[in-house]
Amino acid sequence: DIVMTQSPDSLAVSLGERATINCKSSQSVLYNSNNKNYLTWYQQKPGQPPKLLIYWASRRESGVPDRFSGSGSGTDFTLTISSLQAEDVAVYYCQQYYNTPITFGQGTRLEIK
Amino acid sequence: QVQLVQSGAEVKKPGASVKVSCKPSGYTFSNYAIHWVRQAPGQRLEWMGWINAGKGNTKYSQKFQGRVTIARDTSASTAYMELSTLRSEDTAIYYCARESRSSGYYDYWGQGTLVTVSS
Numbered sequence: 001d002i003v004m005t006q007s008p009d010s011l012a013v014s015l016g017e018r019a020t021i022n023c024k025s026s027q028s029v030l031y032n033s034n035n036k037n038y039l040t041w042y043q044q045k046p047g048q049p050p051k052l053l054i055y056w057a058s059r060r061e062s063g064v065p066d067r068f069s070g071s072g073s074g075t076d077f078t079l080t081i082s083s084l085q086a087e088d089v090a091v092y093y094c095q096q097y098y099n100t101p102i103t104f105g106q107g108t109r110l111e112i113k
Numbered sequence: 114q115v116q117l118v119q120s121g122a123e124v125k126k127p128g129a130s131v132k133v134s135c136k137p138s139g140y141t142f143s144n145y146a147i148h149w150v151r152q153a154p155g156q157r158l159e160w161m162g163w164i165n166a167g168k169g170n171t172k173y174s175q176k177f178q179g180r181v182t183i184a185r186d187t188s189a190s191t192a193y194m195e196l197s198t199l200r201s202e203d204t205a206i207y208y209c210a211r212e213s214r215s216s217g218y219y220d221y222w223g224q225g226t227l228v229t230v231s232s
Contacts, residue, residue, distance in 0.1 A: 040218040049208055049222035050158065061220070093158060097217025101174045102148070102160040 006105035012113040019081040021108045023094035028074045038098035043090045115139035117223035130197040133226045135209030142190035143167035146212040149194045153205040199230045
């Protein structure tokens with residue numbers, strides 16, 4: 001199984017500041033035949049299901065604010081929120097869909113400082 | 114708009130089975146795969162398996178193999194997840210999710226169904 005490890009486990013950032021969350025996979029999730037990274041980021045608020053933010057490691061889902069961006073390739077990935085807003089308080093998960101079992105990171109809790 | 118509506122919360126005794134339903138709307142049911150993911154208290158999201166809603170073929174996580182059955186009823190446009198031989202560690206929120214364009218990631222999720230296993 002591919003193990004997904006996020007860092008940090010929790011993060012406190014001031015409003016308007018940048019937030020950076022990292023995700024590392026135990027093996028590459030880059031599929032060479034199509035040059036796509038099978039890596040997704042979700043946002044989960046209390047009492048709600050996860051919400052898709054980023055897929056293919058860097059493509060923003062329709063309707064997601066452009067302050068959210070994803071980067072990285074192979075085994076190391078980053079979710080960046082360029083200017084933190086109050087509504088961004090949530091737990092963020094990375095997910096690999098390179099192979100089954102599909103696996104998720106342990107989550108990063110983002111709070112306001 | 115796309116919605117996935119799941120059945121309500123369940124309380125079960127250890128050793129029993131639970132069946133959770135997931136009824137999508139807003140798209141053609143048979144055109145997308147449905148996955149099941151669970152979230153135990155304080156734990157990460159955990160993939161259980163998926164079903165091709167059109168062809169009906171399934172794949173399960175080895176962790177749940179033998180205990181989980183995922184099925185669909187195309188006439189009712191509904192997917193089901195049944196978990197048997199329940200134990201306290203199966204207490205969790207169970208989600209269904211639509212796989213986007215045969216890609217592997219999930220663009221829509223159900224609201225979740227809390228399953229509590231307690232004697």
